Amino acid sequence: MLSGPTSSLSALRQLLATRFPTAAHGRAAPLVTGLPGIDELTGGLPRPALTEMVCAAPSCGSQLFLGQLLAVTRAEAWRLALVDAGDAFAPDSWPPAHLEHLVWIRARDAAEAMAAADLLARDANFALLALDLRHAPRAQLRRIPSTSWYRLQRALEPTTLATVVLTPFPLVPSAHLRFELNSSHASDALEQARPTLAVRLCPALLRQRHGDLAATG
Amino acid sequence: MFAVLCVPAFALQAILRVEPALAGKPLALLVPGRRGQVIEECNELAIAEGVSPGYSAPRAQARCPGIILRPRQPDLESDARDTLLAAAFGITAYVESTAPGICTLGLEQLAAARHLPALQHTLAQLAGLGLPASAGLATTPLLALYAARHAPPGQVLPGDRAFLAPLPVAAAEPSPELAPVLASWGIHTLGQLTALAKADVAQRLGREGLALWERAAGETTRPLDVTCPAQEFTARFDCEHELETLEPLLFILRRSVDRLALELANAHQAALAIDLALDLADDAQYRQSLRLPEPVTSADILFRALQAHLETVRTTAGITGVRLRLEAGRITVRQQGLFDGGLRDPHGFADTLARVTALVGAGRAGRPVPADTHQPDVFSLVAPPPTLQPLSAGFSLPPCGLPLRRHRPPTPARVALAEARPAYVSAAGVEGNVTTAIGPWLGSGHWWEAGRCWHQEEWDVELAGGGLYRLAHLPRQGWFVEGEYD
Numbered sequence: 001m002l003s004g005p006t007s008s009l010s011a012l013r014q015l016l017a018t019r020f021p022t023a024a025h026g027r028a029a030p031l032v033t034g035l036p037g038i039d040e041l042t043g044g045l046p047r048p049a050l051t052e053m054v055c056a057a058p059s060c061g062s063q064l065f066l067g068q069l070l071a072v073t074r075a076e077a078w079r080l081a082l083v084d085a086g087d088a089f090a091p092d093s094w095p096p097a098h099l100e101h102l103v104w105i106r107a108r109d110a111a112e113a114m115a116a117a118d119l120l121a122r123d124a125n126f127a128l129l130a131l132d133l134r135h136a137p138r139a140q141l142r143r144i145p146s147t148s149w150y151r152l153q154r155a156l157e158p159t160t161l162a163t164v165v166l167t168p169f170p171l172v173p174s175a176h177l178r179f180e181l182n183s184s185h186a187s188d189a190l191e192q193a194r195p196t197l198a199v200r201l202c203p204a205l206l207r208q209r210h211g212d213l214a215a216t217g
Numbered sequence: 218m219f220a221v222l223c224v225p226a227f228a229l230q231a232i233l234r235v236e237p238a239l240a241g242k243p244l245a246l247l248v249p250g251r252r253g254q255v256i257e258e259c260n261e262l263a264i265a266e267g268v269s270p271g272y273s274a275p276r277a278q279a280r281c282p283g284i285i286l287r288p289r290q291p292d293l294e295s296d297a298r299d300t301l302l303a304a305a306f307g308i309t310a311y312v313e314s315t316a317p318g319i320c321t322l323g324l325e326q327l328a329a330a331r332h333l334p335a336l337q338h339t340l341a342q343l344a345g346l347g348l349p350a351s352a353g354l355a356t357t358p359l360l361a362l363y364a365a366r367h368a369p370p371g372q373v374l375p376g377d378r379a380f381l382a383p384l385p386v387a388a389a390e391p392s393p394e395l396a397p398v399l400a401s402w403g404i405h406t407l408g409q410l411t412a413l414a415k416a417d418v419a420q421r422l423g424r425e426g427l428a429l430w431e432r433a434a435g436e437t438t439r440p441l442d443v444t445c446p447a448q449e450f451t452a453r454f455d456c457e458h459e460l461e462t463l464e465p466l467l468f469i470l471r472r473s474v475d476r477l478a479l480e481l482a483n484a485h486q487a488a489l490a491i492d493l494a495l496d497l498a499d500d501a502q503y504r505q506s507l508r509l510p511e512p513v514t515s516a517d518i519l520f521r522a523l524q525a526h527l528e529t530v531r532t533t534a535g536i537t538g539v540r541l542r543l544e545a546g547r548i549t550v551r552q553q554g555l556f557d558g559g560l561r562d563p564h565g566f567a568d569t570l571a572r573v574t575a576l577v578g579a580g581r582a583g584r585p586v587p588a589d590t591h592q593p594d595v596f597s598l599v600a601p602p603p604t605l606q607p608l609s610a611g612f613s614l615p616p617c618g619l620p621l622r623r624h625r626p627p628t629p630a631r632v633a634l635a636e637a638r639p640a641y642v643s644a645a646g647v648e649g650n651v652t653t654a655i656g657p658w659l660g661s662g663h664w665w666e667a668g669r670c671w672h673q674e675e676w677d678v679e680l681a682g683g684g685l686y687r688l689a690h691l692p693r694q695g696w697f698v699e700g701e702y703d
Contacts, residue, residue: 055703058684063620063703077605079560086625090700091585091596093620099585101605104598105573106581116573116582123569125560134622184683187653190618190702197619 028160031128034072037202042177045164048156049176052165055134060181061201062166068198069128070098078127079103081120085113086135110140114148121155129163141171149174179203219358220322220336222305223365224350227318228289229258231297234347235469243284245277292455297348303479304343306446308335313441321358323441336373344371346475360435363388381435382408389432392425407433447480450543459498459535463527469539471520477543478516486545487512488519496538503532510563510603512548518564525571559604592662592671594623619702621687627697632688639676639688644698649680
């Protein structure tokens with residue numbers, strides 16, 4: 001049972017955290033993605049926090065989203081770490097200039113990808129960490145204990161790192177934001193300009209948490 | 218002024234530096250004698266059990282059954298001597314390696330007010346490096362030596378005449394012939410000896426007596442035989458037993474790295490690369506040169522680089538020797554450009570990459586560089602650049618449709634054709650009627666090189682259930698799903 005002054009202080013902290021979610025943790029400004037479908041809803045990717053992008057349909061544009069993050073971070077001369085659990089990233093799909101700032105980790109399975117992400121999350125040189133779990137077997141993904149996600153969240157807290165986790169189904173309990181891409185592109189998308197396709201991406205917002213993740217999550 | 222740094226029981230201490238587990242046990246050093254192995258040095262625990270230098274090994278074991286007997290280890294002593302000198306060079310450039318475990322420093326170039334703090338700092342540094350020492354500070358090298366020998370461990374004792382008087386005559390090292398003569402005269406301390414007139418002592422004991430009197434008075438002074446600081450930053454260690462795990466190897470390396478970092482700092486240089494060689498029990502040698510992201514003098518960073526690398530190494534046999542060499546260069550001073558995307562912590566970045574590489578395996582982490590070829594999925598992984606230059610104006614995403622997510626390796630598929638176009642696809646995780654098929658896109662290359670020739674036919678297909686895929690048909694191998702447009 002909390003004493004009177006302590007509970008008042010706690011209530012005040014909660015109130016401040018609700019009213020000023022960014023200021024409450026001294027968070028860095030969100031990472032603006034350049035995608036109106038995300039930036040207009042949430043201001044960008046929160047930092048430091050986990051953002052989950054659920055890729056519920058084939059050819060839903062998740063790689064297009066990753067490409068947009070590559071472009072945005074390259075334009076700012078920030079470093080991006082991509083932990084690729086399915087070894088699916090195709091360097092020849094991108095102009096070499098987009099890849100100069102990329103550190104690509106070709107993990108063999110989900111557990112290895114989580115361990116690599118845990119190491120990278122502690123490095124102050126990166127601005128964005130992308131953890132791609134779409135190609136990992138579902139059984140492996142279900143075996144990731146929820147404590148691993150909270151551990152990753154805790155590792156991010158002292159940093160200014162934005163972290164995106166690309167998953168085939170909702171998976172990350174400590175995600176601050178959860179989006180879903182659920183419509184497949186048609187074959188005419190193969191002929192269209194990539195910037196046009198990127199701007200049209202409109203993921204559905206499934207979750208947005210405010211305040212202290214430890215308290216809510 | 219002169220100072221002396223003294224490491225008591227130096228040869229034993231050199232062993233204890235790398236085997237700290239021996240610290241709480243009676244320990245003695247064996248050397249060959251006329252009639253077998255005899256004890257040259259022993260620690261206080263052994264002395265408390267009744268063991269003394271000069272005892273034979275069986276006699277020592279009879280007195281103290283738990284005593285640990287070790288031969289001298291010249292490599293370890295050499296490394297300990299270099300460490301002592303490196304610490305001394307941190308105070309002044311006038312350093313003499315007087316004897317094993319003793320070095321004398323000329324402090325003329327150092328302000329008097331800094332003598333004591335500098336010596337105290339060096340003693341703390343030596344204790345951290347596994348060499349607990351004491352120091353003496355006096356007007357002559359000899360007085361400073363007496364003071365250092367009688368100072369409590371870790372402390373600086375100023376040497377003066379008053380300090381000398383109560384010391385036993387043995388401190389002045391009389392010859393075996395003179396010692397009993399003085400004892401028969403009732404002279405047991407240096408004060409009693411120097412109370413005699415110098416001329417009378419010279420008249421009765423001759424030139425040897427005169428020299429002893431001068432030593433007893435601490436008057437003997439001499440120029441220092443100055444040692445050159447290290448020009449090569451190397452360390453070498455031969456193991457008594459094969460090392461089979463990482464921990465003992467890291468412990469040894471830490472000691473060497475600490476010393477080398479000290480030598481680098483004294484030389485106002487920084488390490489550019491680390492050359493590591495491990496001698497293996499099967500007479501092979503493992504060699505690796507680790508280039509550092511930036512010149513560095515910090516022992517912690519050098520050690521981290523070694524540790525991160527060694528965590529990835531598997532040797533074919535146990536390790537019998539370690540060689541370490543630092544490639545030294547000038548410390549670079551450079552101002553970063555306002556718009557450069559430099560690394561915040563270059564060593565931390567290299568450390569993270571090394572750890573991730575240790576986790577996922579070599580060749581599986583880095584910056585992807587597509588190869589200059591039309592052959593699909595050919596690229597290399599290289600080290601990320603230390604700085605990122607800003608992009609030129611007008612940069613935008615290329616207009617080339619959806620990017621590909623590869624199936625690596627490509628997924629074998631069964632494809633039904635209708636009018637020579639894919640009509641149905643069945644593969645692991647990909648199945649359905651093809652509603653749109655665009656192609657074929659023909660590709661081939663290296664037809665002029667045997668074994669590297671490739672040829673394939675590609676189709677971009679949309680499935681009825683949703684999803685855009687790239688199919689590849691290889692003449693001899695059949696159909697594959699190469700990836701998903703996403």
